[in-house]
Amino acid sequence: MKNLSILVVDDDPVIRHLLEQRLKKENYKVQVAADGYIAEKMLTEQPYDIVLTDLMMPGDIGGIEVLEIAKEINSKIEVVLITAHSSVDTAVAAMKKGASDYLEKPINFDELFLRIDKIANMQTIYKSAQDLQVAMNTTENAASSTIQNLEMLATKLQELLDRIETILRNDQLSDDNKIHDALDIIDQY
Numbered sequence: 052m053k054n055l056s057i058l059v060v061d062d063d064p065v066i067r068h069l070l071e072q073r074l075k076k077e078n079y080k081v082q083v084a085a086d087g088y089i090a091e092k093m094l095t096e097q098p099y100d101i102v103l104t105d106l107m108m109p110g111d112i113g114g115i116e117v118l119e120i121a122k123e124i125n126s127k128i129e130v131v132l133i134t135a136h137s138s139v140d141t142a143v144a145a146m147k148k149g150a151s152d153y154l155e156k157p158i159n160f161d162e163l164f165l166r167i168d169k170i171a172n173m174q175t176i177y178k179s180a181q182d183l184q185v186a187m188n189t190t191e192n193a194a195s196s197t198i199q200n201l202e203m204l205a206t207k208l209q210e211l212l213d214r215i216e217t218i219l220r221n222d223q224l225s226d227d228n229k230i231h232d233a234l235d236i237i238d239q240y
Contacts, residue, residue: 055171056080056097060090060104060117061133066156070103073160079167087112091120099128101170103163106134106141106153115148122149127177129170133158211240 057079061067067083074081082099084090086108094102094117102121106114114132121128132145135156142153152166218224218232 054078054080055100055167055174056082057101057103057167058082058084058090058093058099060084060087060102060108060114062086062105062108066105066133066158070158073163077164086110087114087117087120090117094121094124094128098125100174101151101167102128102130104130104132106132106145115145118145118148118150127174129174131163131166131170207240211236 057074059067059070059074059081060083061070062085064085067085071081071083082093082097084093087104087110090102090104091112093099099121102117104114104117108114112120114134118130118132121130126149129151130149132141132150132153133156134141134153145153151170154163154166214236215233218236219229221229224232
């Protein structure tokens with residue numbers, strides 16, 4: 052699923068450019084932001100499938116804040132944190148806030164592409180599940196309507212049979228009249 056749109060957020064121009072070039076080479080749609088403030092603006096202007104963000108950036112909007120902003124805008128955005136200061140506590144905190152994953156610097160691109168593929172596969176599964184739910188709802192609605200129509204038809208047919216039975220059991224009518232009246236009821240249906 053190479054048509055994923057990815058926002059790269061890193062204050063280091065070398066890392067930012069390297070990520071941009073490698074991702075574009077793999078045919079991803081890539082945009083970059085030099086800090087969390089620019090990322091926040093970009094996230095509000097356009098949807099992204101994945102945000103790759105540095106954990107530690109200058110200013111009040113670091114990687115965790117970019118994660119929170121992205122998830123607030125669209126809970127389906129997948130966020131991968133990139134850090135040179137990896138710790139289990141940082142990773143756990145990021146995952147609790149909704150990060151899909153985290154990577155350590157220096158970036159291993161094979162690992163990055165595996166993580167992106169995993170995200171793409173999960174999004175495909177999620178989309179397929181949504182499509183299946185829509186199909187099931189449509190089928191259920193159609194089945195419900197068909198059952199309702201059949202129940203109404205069965206009621207009408209039962210009324211018709213009851214009327215014919217009443218005519219056929221009427222001892223005051225001759226057999227010819229019974230048949231004639233019964234056929235009239237059927238013709239009216």
